[in-house]
Amino acid sequence: MPASPSSSAQAARQALALRLAHLIRDAHINGRELSTRCGWNPAKTSRILHAKAAPSDADIRAWCTACGAEDQADDLIATNRAVDSMYMEWRRLHQAGMRRVQQDVFARNAAAKLCRAYTSNVIPGFFQTVAYAEALMRAITDFQGTPDDITEAVAARLARSRFLYEGGHHFVVLIEEWVLRSRIGTIQTMAGQLNHLLTVMPLPSVSLGVIPLGAPRTVWPLEAFYLYDNQHTVVETLTAVINVRQPREISDYVRAFTGLAKLAVRGDAARALIRSAIDALE
Structure with a gap:
């Protein structure tokens, strides 16, 4: 790596x-x-x-x-x-609020036919509910001290979900189990988000895998990254977003994704982990 x-x-x-x-x-x-x-x-x-x-x-x-x-x-x-x-610092990107960045990500998703996402921190944006996105963006805005345009930014973020239903897009997503158990917002917000995951799982455009807490690691937990058509990788860190376009490095992220995918469970096993996270909230 x-x-x-x-x-x-x-x-x-x-x-x-x-x-x-x-x-x-x-x-x-x-x-x-x-x-x-x-x-x-x-x-x-x-x-x-x-x-x-x-x-x-x-x-x-x-x-x-x-x-x-x-x-x-x-x-x-x-x-x-x-x-x-x-290499763009989040504070620089969010200096006028979060809406513009969300619009840029919308354009990126619109252009890509295949998006592979590994998320080790939060539910990916195209799967988020309104309440979850609002709670998450509130936490980010408060932490960064950037302008509050959360209502507009949430609308721009959720617009990405249309690609789950149209345009021939495909989303292959790997989520660490601890993301399911890391509460964003209220208990009701988190329960609604987890139930929404169960709703999108059967979509033809979606392939969702969950990496169990106890999975033996051949690839260690990484920062969240998104692969777009093998042409562009976006890595999200605490302070910055990194755009990777060097073929050698993209190949490394593809290898990492392939290795992480082998650790994930899918179908009924993934649904069982999601339902267990919902039960833990109660």
Whole structure:
């Protein structure tokens, strides 16, 4: 497995830094001369070259001008923006509220025919009830201290459930049993959510597996991740969302999902675990 879920972003940042270093060499100058031409401290150039600081659009334009490579500025800016989107802090994404992020996830689900999800923390969004989503988003908003647009965000999140019924989409989901027993909201909220899981399980678009608490681990519990058509993996951590598009890393997440799927129970056995979690609430 990758050493860190943000390794794709760091590797891409280093690749961009290498391209900027090549511009300096091609211009037959050194980092100090580049810094002088750009009008900033040499320490800034060093941080960018060592991938410890992300350059702004203006920094890249100044860099290219200093190296006589203005024609490469637009391409490097586009690359830099793509790298920046790989690792996004939740507070930055939620700085105006949660609705916009939910709309982005809706578009991602709309484009993907196959979504594979491993959830080790909460019920996935496309399975959530209104009450569960409201309670969860309230907890996240309070923790992050970001603007409250929960009503709009919940509506945007629940809109994803339409893909369970239309458009030829398929959802293969693995849920850790402790997610069924981790209460979000009131007892009634959690009971309603668990009963909703039983309702969606028979849908042709859904394949749901539950990993029992006592399952012998060949793949250790991981952070929640979502695989979209083998083209894009989204990993959710406490502080950030990581977008993985490097084929090697996507392959690792596919392998992990395959291993986790072998630990899961399905059908009547999965329903029994869900019903047991409901009974425990009472």
